[in-house]
Amino acid sequence: xxxxxxxxxxxxxxxxxxxxxxxxxxxxxxxxxxxxxxxxxxxxxxxxxxxxxxxxxxxxxxxxxxxxxxxxxxxxxxxxxxxxxxxxxxxxxxxxxxxxxxxxxxxxxxxxxxxxxxxxxxxxxxxxxxxxxxxxxxxxxxxxxxxxxxxxxxxxxxxxxxxxxxxxxxxxxxxxxxxxxxxxxxxxxxxxxxxxxxxxxxxxxxxxxxxxxxxxxxxxxxxxxxxxxxxxxxxxxxxxxxxxxxxxxxxxxxxxxxxxxxxxxxxxxxxxxxxxxxxxxxxxxxxxxxxxxxxxxxxxxxxxxxxxxxxxxxxxxxxxxxxxxx
Amino acid sequence: xxxxxxxxxxxxxxxxxxxxxxxxxxxxxxxxxxxxxxxxxxxxxxxxxxxxxxxxxxxxxxxxxxxxxxxxxxxxxxxxxxxxxxxxxxxxxxxxxxxxxxxxxxxxxxxxxxxxxxxxxxxxxxxxxxxxxxxxxxxxxxxxxxxxxxxxxxxxxxxxxxxxxxxxxxxxxxxxxxxxxxxxxxxxxxxxxxxxxxxxxxxxxxxxxxxxxxxxxxxxxxxxxxxxxxxxxxxxxxxxxxxxxxxxxxxxxxxxxxxxxxxxxxxxxxxxxxxxxxxxxxxxxxxxxxxxxxxxxxxxxxxxxxxxxxxxxxxxxxxxxxxxxxxxxxxxxxxxxxxxxxxxxxxxxxxxxxxxxxxxxxxxxxxxxxxxxxxxxxxxxxxxxxxxxxxxxxxxxxxxxxxxxxxxxxxxxxxxxxxxxxxxxxxxxxxxxxxxxxxxxxxxxxxxxxxxxxxxxxxxxxxxxxxxxxxxxxxxxxxxxxxxxxxxxxxxxxxxxxxxxxxxxxxxxxxxxxxxxxxxxxxxxxxxxxxxxxxxxxxxxx
Numbered sequence: 001x002x003x004x005x006x007x008x009x010x011x012x013x014x015x016x017x018x019x020x021x022x023x024x025x026x027x028x029x030x031x032x033x034x035x036x037x038x039x040x041x042x043x044x045x046x047x048x049x050x051x052x053x054x055x056x057x058x059x060x061x062x063x064x065x066x067x068x069x070x071x072x073x074x075x076x077x078x079x080x081x082x083x084x085x086x087x088x089x090x091x092x093x094x095x096x097x098x099x100x101x102x103x104x105x106x107x108x109x110x111x112x113x114x115x116x117x118x119x120x121x122x123x124x125x126x127x128x129x130x131x132x133x134x135x136x137x138x139x140x141x142x143x144x145x146x147x148x149x150x151x152x153x154x155x156x157x158x159x160x161x162x163x164x165x166x167x168x169x170x171x172x173x174x175x176x177x178x179x180x181x182x183x184x185x186x187x188x189x190x191x192x193x194x195x196x197x198x199x200x201x202x203x204x205x206x207x208x209x210x211x212x213x214x215x216x217x218x219x220x221x222x223x224x225x226x227x228x229x230x231x232x233x234x235x236x237x238x239x240x241x242x243x244x245x246x247x248x249x250x251x252x253x254x255x256x257x258x259x260x261x262x263x264x265x266x267x268x269x270x271x272x273x274x275x276x277x278x279x280x281x282x283x284x285x286x287x288x289x290x291x292x293x294x295x296x297x298x299x300x301x302x303x304x305x306x307x308x309x310x311x312x313x314x315x316x317x318x319x320x321x322x323x324x325x326x
Numbered sequence: 327x328x329x330x331x332x333x334x335x336x337x338x339x340x341x342x343x344x345x346x347x348x349x350x351x352x353x354x355x356x357x358x359x360x361x362x363x364x365x366x367x368x369x370x371x372x373x374x375x376x377x378x379x380x381x382x383x384x385x386x387x388x389x390x391x392x393x394x395x396x397x398x399x400x401x402x403x404x405x406x407x408x409x410x411x412x413x414x415x416x417x418x419x420x421x422x423x424x425x426x427x428x429x430x431x432x433x434x435x436x437x438x439x440x441x442x443x444x445x446x447x448x449x450x451x452x453x454x455x456x457x458x459x460x461x462x463x464x465x466x467x468x469x470x471x472x473x474x475x476x477x478x479x480x481x482x483x484x485x486x487x488x489x490x491x492x493x494x495x496x497x498x499x500x501x502x503x504x505x506x507x508x509x510x511x512x513x514x515x516x517x518x519x520x521x522x523x524x525x526x527x528x529x530x531x532x533x534x535x536x537x538x539x540x541x542x543x544x545x546x547x548x549x550x551x552x553x554x555x556x557x558x559x560x561x562x563x564x565x566x567x568x569x570x571x572x573x574x575x576x577x578x579x580x581x582x583x584x585x586x587x588x589x590x591x592x593x594x595x596x597x598x599x600x601x602x603x604x605x606x607x608x609x610x611x612x613x614x615x616x617x618x619x620x621x622x623x624x625x626x627x628x629x630x631x632x633x634x635x636x637x638x639x640x641x642x643x644x645x646x647x648x649x650x651x652x653x654x655x656x657x658x659x660x661x662x663x664x665x666x667x668x669x670x671x672x673x674x675x676x677x678x679x680x681x682x683x684x685x686x687x688x689x690x691x692x693x694x695x696x697x698x699x700x701x702x703x704x705x706x707x708x709x710x711x712x713x714x715x716x717x718x719x720x721x722x723x724x725x726x727x728x729x730x731x732x733x734x735x736x737x738x739x740x741x742x743x744x745x746x747x748x749x750x751x752x753x754x755x756x757x758x759x760x761x762x763x764x765x766x767x768x769x770x771x772x773x774x775x776x777x778x779x780x781x782x783x784x785x786x787x788x789x790x791x792x793x794x795x796x797x798x799x800x801x802x803x804x805x806x807x808x809x810x811x812x813x814x815x816x817x818x819x820x821x822x823x824x825x826x827x828x829x830x831x832x833x834x835x836x837x838x839x840x841x842x843x844x845x846x847x848x849x850x851x852x853x854x855x856x857x858x859x860x861x862x863x864x865x866x867x868x
Contacts, residue, residue, distance in 0.1 A: 034740025041462075042743050042782050043380075043389045048464055049778045086380055087537065088517045097537050153569060160573035167579055169570045174540040174561045175372045175579075272565040274539040281566075282378070282538075285738050 003315070010311065014304040021300045022076065025293055026069050029284070035061055036085040036287045059085060072293070081297075082290035086283070091294045095276065099298070101171055102275030105267065106260045108191060109198035114253050116199070117206020122237065122245065124207065125214030133211070140204035148263050152197040152270035159193060166193055169272040194271040198263050202256060209252060210245055217241035247317055254310020258303040368545065368558040369862040371843070373853075374571040374580040378564050379541075381521035382532060384502045385453060386460040390585060390611075393499040393854040398543050398560065399440075400502030400526035401550075403431050403450065404493065406850050408606065410665055412493050416445060416503055416527070416550075426488025426805040433479040437550040439505045440531045445550075447475035452506040454483065460515055466495045466766050488805045491765035497610065499854040500766070503527065529555035529858040538564060549858070556845065556861035575601065578866060581840040584853040587833050588711055589652040595838050602839045607852020612661030612760025612767065613833035615653070615712050617703075617720070620751050621826050622788040625690060625699055632825035634684035635753075636674040638727045639720060643676075645831045648715055653834035658818040659768050661760045662832050668815040671822040681727045690728075698728035704745060705755035707736050712833060713755045720753075743782040757833055758783060762850070764814060765802045772821060773798060789826035842866055 037055040056062045060071065075082060081091040120140070124133035143151070160168035167173065171190050178186050217223060218241055226236045261277070268277035276295050283292035377391035384396030403417040412420075417431040437445040451473035458467040469489040474482040483492065495501060505527075508520050515521075524532055527550070530543035543560040563580060565571045572591060574580040576598060584607075586592060596603050617639065619626045626632060645655050654662045658671050685691075690698040703720060705713040714735075721731040731753070736742035746754055761767030770776050770783065774790040794817060801813035821827075837852055845859035 032738075032741070034738075034744040038740050038743045038747070038782060042739060043391075049781050051462065052781060088381065089522075089537075094537060156570055156573055160570070161576055164577045167574070167577070169374065169565045169567075169574045169579070170539060170563055172539075173579070174542070174563050175370050175559075269566045270570060272563075272567060272570055274536070278538065278566055285740075287740050 007308070007312070010308045014308065017304065018297065018300055019073075022073060022293065022297060023069065025296045026072060026289075027065075029287070029289055029292055030065055030068075032284075032287070034287060036289065037061065039285075039287050040085075076297075081294040084283075084288055084291040086286045086288045086291065091290045094279065094291060095294055095298055098274065098276045098279050098295075101273060102261070102264055102268070102277060103302075104187070104191060105194055105198065105273060105275055105277075106257070106264055108195035109202070109260060109263075110253060110257070112195060112199035113202035114206055114249060117203040118210045118245070118249060120203070121207040121210025121212075122214050122242065124211045125218060126237075128211070128215055136207055136211075140207050143200040144202075144204035146200075148197065148201055149266045149270050151200055152194070152267055155193050155197055156270065166190075168193060171274055190273075194267045194273050197270070198260065198267045201263060202260075205252065205256075206249060209248055213245040213248055214241060217244045220244075243317075247314070250313055250317060251310060254306050254313070257306035258299075261299050261303065368556050369865060370559040370561060371557050371582060371857075371860065371862075372580045373560060373562045373582040373584065374565045374574055375562055375584055376565055376568060376571070377585065378538060382524045382535075382541075383504070383515075383518070383521040384499065385457045385504055386516050386521070388462045388500075390854060394584065395532065395541060395543065395562065396502050396524075396526075397498040397528065397851070397855050398530040398857060399524045399528045399532055400498070400504065401437065401445070401528045401856070402498040402501045402503060403496040405498055405855055406494075406610065408609075408849050410609070410850055412496075415498070416450070417496075422493075422805070426490075426803075427485050429483045429485070429492055431481045431483070433481065434550055435479055437527050438548050439508075439527045440525045440546055441505070441508075442548070443505065443507060444478075445503060445505075445527045446478045447473075447481040448478075449503055449506045450481040451475050452510060453501065453504045454481075456504060456509070456515055457501060461500075463500070463761065463766050465769060466491065466500060488803045489765075490805060490807075490810060491763035491802065494610075494762040495766065497762065497851055498528075498856060499610070499851050500761070529856050530560060540564060551858065555856070555858035557857070560857065575838065575840070578840065581843065581866070582853075583838040586836045586838055587709075589650045589834060590711075592652055592834065592836050593650065595836070600841045602841055602843070602846070603836050604839070604846060604848060605834070605836055606846075606848035607837050607850075608832075608835040609661075609663040610762045610850035610852075611835070611854070612664055612762070613757055613835060614656045614659075614661050614760065615716075615755070615757045615830050615833050616656065617716070617828040617830060618746075618754050618756050618787050619826055619828075620749055620753070620787065622749065623752060625688065626701070626752060628688045629824060630684040630688040631690065632828075633674075633823075634681040634688070634727065635724065635729065636825050636828045637677045637681040637684070638724055638729075639674070639828055639830075640676040640723060641674070641828075641830055643723075644716055644719060648719060649711065649831065649834065653831035656829040656832050657822070658829060659772065659821050659827070660764060660814065660818060664760065666764065666811055666814045668818040670815070671819050674828065678726055685727060685729075692728050696728055697730050700730040700732065701752040702732045702734050703753040703755070704734050704736060704742060704751050706742055706757065707738055709757075712757060712831075716830065717755050746786050747780050747782040747784070749779065749786065749788065764798070769798050769802070772817075772826070787826040789821075789824070791820065791824060794820055794824075840866060 036059060037052045040055055041052055060068060084091050084094055120136045124136050127133055156168045159166040167190050172186050223236060223241050226240045265277035265281050268275045269281055280295050379391040379395060380387055382395045382399055384392050401416045404412045405415040407413055416433055416437055418434045419432045421430045454473050458470050469486045471484045471486055505525050508525050509515055509518060529546055529549045531546045533544045534542040540561055540563045545555050545558050571583055575583055595601055619632050621627055641655055645653055656662055657673055658668055660667045685698055692698055703717045705717040717733050721733055724731050745751055758771060759767050771785055772789055772794055773785060774795050776785045777788050778784040797813050797817040801810050804810040804813055839846060842862055842864035843860060844863035845861055847853050847855060847857055849855055
């Protein structure tokens with residue numbers, strides 16, 4: 001099938017899906033009890049009935065839900081995501097400020113888990129019943145099973161308190177702002193714990209996936225041929241066997257992008273990481289509808305983009321798909 | 327085909343190496359958490375707070391998140407010491423007229439805003455009228471009719487009737503003096519752009535705000551009090567998790583934590599060697615943790631049932647055991663620590679026999695299964711220790727007198743607020759602040775005129791007692807401090823015997839600082855007042 005046409009179809013599907021995401025999220029958040037006026041009154045330590053009524057009028061909450069939804073979608077279509085009820089700033093600006101932090105976190109976690117998971121899986125596959133393989137299985141499953149915020153808190157205590165070598169809150173050292181390379185180092189230092197926390201959850205999946213596929217690959221004919229040719233083991237594994245092992249890993253990595261976003265909400269909260277995850281969490285509690293809807297919308301855009309990209313990479317890696325063979 | 331693949335695997339390898347290298351680098355470069363400050367250098371203070379401000383203008387926004395920065399950025403007519411005494415601030419002196427109908431402020435002549443323009447009586451008049459119109463605490467300045475400005479340094483506040491609460495209302499947290507020349511431009515003050523780029527006359531200027539991450543306050547060189555502030559810079563780091571904030575304090579990345587109230591956290595912080603924990607600084611806030619009754623709903627409309635619950639609840643156990651003895655007990659509508667707190671009220675000491683007797687008298691006799699009634703109890707989500715644990719404990723405690731309590735959890739604050747403000751509850755745990763003077767933060771809970779459906783922290787108990795309304799009105803206008811105290815004492819005795827609310831404890835708020843700091847904010851407003859006397863006596867070690 002023509003790649004461009006395929007891509008076009010993917011994008012069209014994504015747009016339809018995004019519209020559904022918008023409507024669904026809109027209905028969900030409005031179904032939650034209480035509203036922004038209630039939250040604002042709460043923060044104020046109480047407010048008069050007039051103040052609350054005025055707030056509802058100001059935010060258009062006095063209109064019917066259908067009216068609000070139509071108005072909202074109409075505005076989004078023109079790229080207007082509205083003002084945050086909480087910060088009184090355009091939502092887009094808030095999100096643009098937060099996207100990088102979340103991407104740093106999610107992409108680092110993805111890279112760490114794919115690399116370490118694959119490496120562990122590949123090494124385990126060589127002696128599937130050996131001690132190393134068994135230990136990897138047990139440890140990575142523990143990482144997978146433990147709640148992410150608990151893992152985060154444990155790492156926080158371990159490396160922040162017991163063995164205080166890493167910062168545990170925020171993205172930079174706010175007391176001593178830095179620039180250039182020093183700034184990069186500062187951010188990296190702050191990134192280690194949150195990214196590791198998020199990665200620990202996923203290492204198990206990649207190591208198991210890599211192990212199973214590697215075991216299959218190592219018994220395949222083409223590997224036997226490669227060995228018979230007298231190629232060194234590192235080439236046999238690294239070039240021939242690994243390639244087929246990587247195909248499912250690429251697929252899963254792409255699909256997991258969305259999961260990672262969900263995990264990021266908790267990790268960002270534990271480590272006060274200034275990303276979109278924290279903004280989602282806080283916006284729900286604040287009933288800050290415009291901010292919440294926009295963050296979820298852009299998260300959906302990123303996840304869909306990741307899926308389309310995965311599909312593309314998959315086609316490049318696996319020639320059978322490209323040729324349309326099944 | 328294979329060439330593209332080898333390229334790909336190559337780039338995979340390099341990215342792996344790059345990643346491993348960065349991680350190794352990050353783990354190996356460990357910057358010490360604190361920096362040295364020389365005597366000549368005022369140094370930096372890093373505060374970690376979970377309170378994210380909507381903006382920095384305390385004239386139109388109440389609450390602790392805005393008060394902390396707002397009181398650094400803006401000065402106010404008065405400030406207060408530890409013993410509730412008003413002290414000069416922007417006003418070097420003030421007089422209350424003998425008839426109580428006006429208060430005259432004499433301003434200092436050397437105060438300037440951060441943009442260099444002088445602070446005049448015009449700014450004071452503008453700010454007072456702005457606060458009256460926009461601040462959520464409507465009762466605070468309600469009697470103010472106008473502010474006269476006979477000259478640049480004199481402001482006369484004219485009142486409809488005497489209003490003793492005005493003096494506390496002139497505190498930094500409640501009356502920031504705004505620059506008229508910035509705000510008086512016809513824009514809506516609640517969403518004015520200057521709220522995020524504020525210009526005040528306080529000890530610190532806001533120099534940077536990174537949304538949701540941190541804000542930086544730097545020393546204002548032309549602050550009108552000579553030799554102050556002593557610090558060069560205050561950075562407030564916005565954190566989402568108090569455990570992480572504590573670890574940061576332990577590491578020395580952070581030097582102060584305000585609003586810590588979890589008793590386990592407090593106990594842990596008290597054991598840290600480099601940390602000072604103080605309970606001073608919240609008398610003005612006066613936060614009371616309490617159990618509220620829906621007094622209009624059967625069977626709780628019968629005062630005997632409410633009293634029976636009070637006699638069974640066992641405040642001593644809740645505070646002493648559940649909360650490790652850290653909080654002060656609260657026994658009346660006015661918070662412990664306020665000079666108006668009346669100790670001579672009914673204490674409702676644990677008395678199960680009396681409780682049972684009251685329930686029998688009210689006609690709620692025991693059924694064969696030993697129960698008398700089933701009620702629900704709500705609580706504010708998010709504070710397990712002060713709220714949920716008490717609700718859970720009361721469930722087992724009240725079973726002893728035949729009351730089955732069902733604990734209803736709410737997923738978040740708005741859900742709880744929706745239920746309570748619409749009277750969809752029997753009992754609920756709640757926490758409400760006094761805000762200094764009863765007129766500001768106490769009256770709202772008890773006045774019949776403040777029963778507003780759908781408004782949280784109005785009189786959601788729907789408690790109505792004409793005598794109480796009368797006493798509160800009289801006390802609000804009483805200029806003799808002795809008579810005023812007597813009126814509030816009577817009010818407290820009546821409310822406590824009517825039990826629309828069973829008072830449990832003052833929220834055990836603590837401020838926590840790194841050792842080596844001097845001039846800690848121990849006044850009644852604590853961290854919600856200017857930190858201009860705070861400095862590093864012993865600079866932190868590197």
